[in-house]
Amino acid sequence: xxxxxxxxxxxxxxxxxxxxxxxxxxxxxxxxxxxxxxxxxxxxxxxxxxxxxxxxxxxxxxxxxxxxxxxxxxxxxxxxxxxxxxxxxxxxxxxxxxxxxxxxxxxxxxxxxxxxxxxxxxxxxxxxxxxxxxxxxxxxxxxxxxxxxxxxxxxxxxxxxxxxxxxxxxxxxxxxxxxxxxxxxxxxxxxxxxxxxxxxxxxxxxxxxxxxxxxxxxxxxxxxxxxxxxxxxxxxxxxx
Ligand code: ADP
Ligand code: MG
Numbered sequence: 001x002x003x004x005x006x007x008x009x010x011x012x013x014x015x016x017x018x019x020x021x022x023x024x025x026x027x028x029x030x031x032x033x034x035x036x037x038x039x040x041x042x043x044x045x046x047x048x049x050x051x052x053x054x055x056x057x058x059x060x061x062x063x064x065x066x067x068x069x070x071x072x073x074x075x076x077x078x079x080x081x082x083x084x085x086x087x088x089x090x091x092x093x094x095x096x097x098x099x100x101x102x103x104x105x106x107x108x109x110x111x112x113x114x115x116x117x118x119x120x121x122x123x124x125x126x127x128x129x130x131x132x133x134x135x136x137x138x139x140x141x142x143x144x145x146x147x148x149x150x151x152x153x154x155x156x157x158x159x160x161x162x163x164x165x166x167x168x169x170x171x172x173x174x175x176x177x178x179x180x181x182x183x184x185x186x187x188x189x190x191x192x193x194x195x196x197x198x199x200x201x202x203x204x205x206x207x208x209x210x211x212x213x214x215x216x217x218x219x220x221x222x223x224x225x226x227x228x229x230x231x232x233x234x235x236x237x238x239x240x
Contacts, residue, residue: 001026001188002047002157007056009042016042018212020056024157027186031199031220034209035235040192043209044159047190048079077105080155084162086146088134094121095130098148113152120148124178140171144178151182158182160191196240200224208232 002024009017016039024030032040045051047058049065049072057064065075088097098117102108108116121127124144126137134142143163150158160179164172176198183189183202193199199206199220206223208216208231216223216232224240227233 001028001061003059003062004047005057005059007043007046007058008054009039009046009051010054016212017046017053020212020214022207022214022217024188024190026156026188028204029183029189029191029202030205030207031203032190032192032207032209033194033196033199033235033239034207034215038209039212040209041161044081044161044190044192048076048081048159050081077153078156079159080150080153080157081159081161082143082146082150082163084165086134086139086142088142088145088149090134093131093133094126094137094145097134097145098152101149102152107153117148117152120151121145123151123181124148125174138171139167140174143167143175147175147178147182157188157190160189160193162192162194164193164195194239196224196236208235210235 004020004022007017007020020043034040042051046053053066058066060075065072068075089100092100095114095117098120099113103110103113118127118130121130124147126141126144129137129141134145137145164175167175172195176195180202203220205217206220207214208223210231216227216229223232224236227236
């Protein structure tokens with residue numbers, strides 16, 4: 001589904017991504033771990049072209065999206081993103097937040113969008129909060145609304161950038177549970193997280209990034225029990 005070859009990204013003379021290669025198959029869950037500043041967010045932002053790569057190619061269904069020109073808006077609709085900060089519209093209800101983009105883009109009628117949004121809120125366990133405003137929800141609930149909002153665009157791939165890092169510990173589980181459910185339904189996901197339990201349980205593959213490189217990748221059982229590189233060992237010894 002996604003094939004990334006020799007991706008690099010510089011901010012002026014700071015090289016943030018170097019020769020990154022990654023292939024993601026449909027339905028795969030790839031978890032990216034690594035220390036702060038290693039380029040994980042920049043990598044996700046390049047994948048949905050919030051940042052323009054400096055070099056390399058990103059093939060989506062065999063088309064290089066870095067050379068797509070205007071058609072890139074079509075691509076962006078296929079790639080949903082969930083951020084650490086949920087960024088819900090504060091003056092819209094939960095339901096309106098989830099309905100907003102599909103209606104705005106003319107994808108569906110308001111009636112259909114509402115039905116679909118209610119269905120998505122049910123999926124994330126928040127149907128009863130449809131008429132509530134974000135400020136009255138917990139962080140975990142807001143993040144689940146943000147996931148429902150991303151799903152409303154019917155994305156082919158979902159990117160998560162530390163979706164639980166801003167949450168109080170007791171709220172993390174519900175969000176991970178929703179993500180786990182999506183993975184079980186076959187959603188293609190790339191997840192940056194420090195939740196090693198989630199990585200062990202849900203990831204098909206774990207990528208360890210450091211200094212803008214993919215240092216090591218493999219099945220979770222291999223990465224966590226027998227990491228090959230010293231840097232991976234050191235990182236895991238600190239977080240596990
Ligand atoms: P991570 O998500 O792994 O913590 P980031 O991708 O956020 O890492 O950042 C990697 C490096 O790129 C850091 O050194 C950061 O300061 C730098 N960086 C990120 N975004 C920008 C930007 N817009 N301009 C300049 N430097 C940036
Ligand atoms: Mg980051």
